[in-house]
Amino acid sequence: MQHLSAPWPDPAACLARMRPDAPVLFLSPATLQATARRFQCGFPGLVTYAVKANDRAEVLANLDSAGIAAFDVASPAEMRAVRAINPAAVLHYNNPVRSPDEVAAGTQMGVASWSIDEDSELDKLRDVPRGAEIAVRFALPVRGAAYDFGEKFGAAPERAADLLRRVAEGGWRPALCFHPGTQCEDPGAWESYIEAAARIAARAGVRIARLNVGGGFAAHRTGPAPDLEAVFARIGVAVTRAFGPDAPALICEPGRAMVSEAFTLAARIKAQRDGGETIFLNDGIYGGLTDLRDMGLTGRVRVLAPDGAPRRGPPRPRRIFGPTCDSLDRLPDGLALPADAAPGDYVLFAGMGAYSVAMSTGFNGYGLRDVITVLGLTGHCPHES
Structure with missing residues (x-):
């Protein structure tokens, strides 16, 4: 008999439990x-x-x-x-x-x-x-x-x-x-x-x-x-x-x-440099974030710690690179992330259903491949009040 797992309630619950190290698209x-x-x-x-x-x-x-x-x-x-x-x-x-x-x-x-x-x-x-x-x-x-x-x-x-x-x-x-x-x-x-x-x-x-x-x-x-x-x-x-x-x-x-609105993309912070001014993500313009290169930055971003707790530090504009070896793999400058964002955290981009997985490549072995179904795209994280 086949047993099918129930959908996750929201992205935060899935990330806190599964701790994926590759970018993920969550579908509602x-x-x-x-x-x-x-x-x-x-x-x-x-x-x-x-x-x-x-x-x-x-x-x-x-x-x-x-x-x-x-x-x-x-x-x-x-x-x-x-x-x-x-x-x-x-x-x-x-x-x-x-x-x-x-x-x-x-x-x-x-x-x-x-x-x-x-x-x-x-x-x-x-x-x-x-x-x-x-x-x-x-x-x-x-x-x-x-x-x-x-x-x-x-x-x-x-x-x-x-x-x-x-x-x-x-x-x-x-x-x-x-x-x-x-x-x-x-x-x-x-x-x-x-x-x-x-x-x-x-x-x-x-x-x-x-x-x-x-x-x-x-x-x-x-x-x-x-x-x-x-x-x-x-x-x-x-x-x-x-x-x-x-x-x-x-x-x-x-x-x-x-x-667009039916998907949230979760990318993980791989590293920080320059006192946190420069951040490397596990996704970029060769992956699910390619549309940001042409459309400009989105303002609908939040950051979660690995355990699902939201980062609440004051926003700071950052320089964001993707995971590939190409120096062109870079988002438009100025993406605002909480000051307390750290390596291992997840950066969640809302409204990412269009031209994300459709345009993602496999360059350098990276890219957006996983789609996970959730009941909703927002919800209380494990540590939110």
Whole structure:
């Protein structure tokens, strides 16, 4: 008979008992499913999940259980990962640049929605069944995100109108899509894109079936948590204003904001130097902390002693290196840790579900591999009152 161990109550309890010497990601399925329901209840359209943010089977299974039935995939490997969890899941292939073999794989796996931003990419889809959705991806010089996706993908509005007309004339279901950029905290970015989408459709003389407003929804990194409901409301109002009574159905594809909050990453202090000004962790930019290099430091960090007791010293900005031999393995300077942090302690980074395990490498034999399920990500440590 197989005996399965119960989940740990929280990260502190697990760390105090197991004392892992490798970095660990703690997953709260309850938090993940609650986030999925938040999007489903608040967003005025279909909610899909951008698999690129975290393709772990536990993540896909929990989202499937929460009612997410459509997934934004960027490769055949991501398609297979989704199909392994739910063979009937709807696949939206929104990476607009594909090889012929990738197109064939998507067709074979029954992709329901494709995106393109160039004539040559539409030409590759000539064998895609008519009636499938093809969304023209466009880009604007709009600010408000941590970094812009428009430098890589997206047609200019004038070109997008021509492409949209070609999609409709080809017998596919015409749609438009955009992405405001990652960690977008300005609802005005969505409004600008939605208004442009209406102009593109009018210029093309095509009624679009759906408008995909992308991902880009901000995760909680520091300060107050983002007000996602306010963004959802602004999107709904903007679509009604721009399109009137003939408004298209909406889709969104959150990745970062869907999965970030469900995970906490625990890294261990390996050593201190320079009177504690320099700290070496067992994880860094080649592992689960790679996103901090591009997104900047998070303010949601706490430190626990090996027995689970919280360190409560006054915060001090530090210089943080990862465990590899590469001197580039270094976080942005200034991560504030308690003054009484010591070797052997655990540094817990909240909100680390996105682009952590998905981007971790095995360089120098290090990297983030372990995911442990917990009932919650906060809770009283063994020595907290």
